């Protein structure tokens with residue numbers, strides 16, 4: 001899938017693009033079946049809440065390791081996902097990490113306002129030539145804890161962040177007073193909602209957050225975070241593990257667009 005000049009201009013301006021119904025319901029069904037299988041695995045790549053429920057499943061895109069998954073490996077190589085990533089990163093890309101985030105019905109908690117490059121700059125990635133492709137694995141509404149994106153906020157550059165420990169994960173997020181200032185000076189946040197299979201591509205400096213899941217259904221999203229091959233991290237002394245900062249920085253090849261269902 002090739003982005004048009006108008007879509008590229010929109011990405012430059014807003015920092016994100018939404019692709020409604022990018023993946024079919026048949027593809028989503030295969031991916032959801034994989035999520036069900038992966039949640040039973042006990043490994044570092046499966047991050048759990050203190051209650052034991054899954055918070056995030058990492059590294060589902062490689063062919064090896066405890067969370068290897070043929071359908072998710074196929075997903076990241078589809079031209080629908082990878083070609084737009086290559087276009088916005090202006091060349092060869094690799095997967096920095098994959099992460100499937102859960103938000104359980106009624107209980108799923110918010111992610112505070114943040115920029116992904118807050119963490120990735122600390123990993124040693126020299127520039128912000130990085131982006132994430134989010135694919136909804138079930139229908140998502142504001143009510144079920146979907147993402148909010150602040151249009152154009154990638155142009156603010158990297159803002160100061162603090163490690164938020166108020167939730168059950170550690171996240172470099174924007175301090176409250178600064179975020180209030182930014183929100184008051186910005187256009188309204190865009191709720192990213194849609195049917196399962198909808199995709200969202202966003203710049204790593206775009207401010208985003210998500211709310212509580214008050215709905216009756218668990219919310220599952222995959223985040224395929226990508227880096228330009230030329231921007232691989234200069235790792236420090238104690239780098240984060242490979243399942244969150246991939247050392248596989250070879251250019252990811254575009255493969256068969258129909259491979260997700262074939263991998264079932």
Ligand SMILES: O=C(O)CCC(=O)C(=O)O
Pocket residue numbers: 101111116145146147208209210221223
């Ligand atoms: O899963 C979510 O609702 C938000 C996740 C997110 O913002 C992130 O991983 O950067």
